[in-house]
Structure formats: C-alpha cells, structure tokens
Amino acid sequence: MAAEFEARLRAASLRVTEPRLAVLAALRDHPHVDTDTVLALVRADHPAVSRQAVYDVLRALTDARLVRRIRPAGTTARYESRVADNHHHAVCRRCGAITDVDCIAGTSPCLTASDDHGFAVDEAEVVYWGTCPDCATKDPLEVTEGRR
Known part of the structure; x- marks a missing residue:
C-alpha cells in the first residue's frame, strides 16, 4: 500500500514524506476521524511527529484533493481518504458516528441543482442525520460521547 x-x-x-504516508495510512484504516485522532494514530508508529506537522500534512493533502x-x-472537522x-x-x-x-442516482455529481446559477457543479454534499444501529439499542441517557 505504501x-x-x-x-x-x-x-x-507532493514530496513523499513519512508524515504524509502515515496520515494517508491512518485515514485509510480509520475514515471520518478528527485531527486529534489522526495525530494519535500517526504517533502510535511515529512518536516524533509533531501536532503542527499533522496539521500541515492534512492541509496539504486536502489542498491536493488526496484527502477530503x-x-x-455542529461537529468538528473530520477527514477521509475516499475522494x-x-x-x-x-x-x-447521539454518538457522532459517521458512515459513507x-x-x-446517476454519476458525480449525483444531484443536479434545479438551477445551478451558472456554477460548474463538481460535488454535491448531502448529510443524512439519524441514529446509528448501536445507539438505537441503548438508553438515550447512556449515549453522550460524540455530541458537541
């Protein structure tokens, strides 16, 4: 995979660097994670990588469209490598879990605006909100993690 x-x-x-490879690997294995989680995942194998390095890598990979x-x-920013x-x-x-x-319908963008106002649309973003299967089986008072 490397x-x-x-x-x-x-x-x-982009130059090939250990921090960039580590961030890509972390996001491949753990989609929809926040910056702090990416940092923890990267540091598990590369303890010397700084917080700023992870921020810089995420920004560079996002700008290059290798990461979304x-x-x-109402949630913190999350990152994924499915682009x-x-x-x-x-x-x-309830818990903030995110899934793809x-x-x-159709191909990208799968939604066509009724009036695009002259925009060349290249992405449509839809977020479905609800309760995940794990939370649906729990008492509502049990689940507070992930809510912000």
Whole structure:
C-alpha cells in the first residue's frame, strides 16, 4: 500500500514524506476521524511527529484533493481518504458516528441543482442525520460521547 500512497503523492506533485504516508495510512484504516485522532494514530508508529506537522500534512493533502475534509453541522472537522467519487454521509445524532452513503442516482455529481446559477457543479454534499444501529439499542441517557 505504501507504493500506492507514494504514487498518489507524486501524482499530486507532493514530496513523499513519512508524515504524509502515515496520515494517508491512518485515514485509510480509520475514515471520518478528527485531527486529534489522526495525530494519535500517526504517533502510535511515529512518536516524533509533531501536532503542527499533522496539521500541515492534512492541509496539504486536502489542498491536493488526496484527502477530503468534511464538517457536518455542529461537529468538528473530520477527514477521509475516499475522494475518487462523490458520496455522502450519515451522521448519528447521539454518538457522532459517521458512515459513507453511496449516491443513489446517476454519476458525480449525483444531484443536479434545479438551477445551478451558472456554477460548474463538481460535488454535491448531502448529510443524512439519524441514529446509528448501536445507539438505537441503548438508553438515550447512556449515549453522550460524540455530541458537541
């Protein structure tokens, strides 16, 4: 997998560095995580990587469109490496869990605006809100983690 990450970085005209490879690996294995979680995951294998380095890597990877930053209303920013398609997200109102939802109609962008006002639309963002299966089986007072 490292070879694939190296190729993606080079194709985006980015230098191949250990922090960049570590962030890509963390996001591959743990989609929809916040910056602090990315930092913890990277430091598990690379303890010397600084917080600022992770911030810089996330910004560079997002700018290069190798990583997608999502921020459903009322939540902290999360990152994912699934960028090759236009998919949406379902967010649990109780615990904050986020999962991918494939487009239900057509190709990217899977939603066509009734009036695009001249915009060249290249992405549509839909967030489905509800209760995840884990939280649905718990007492509502039990679940507070993830709510902000």
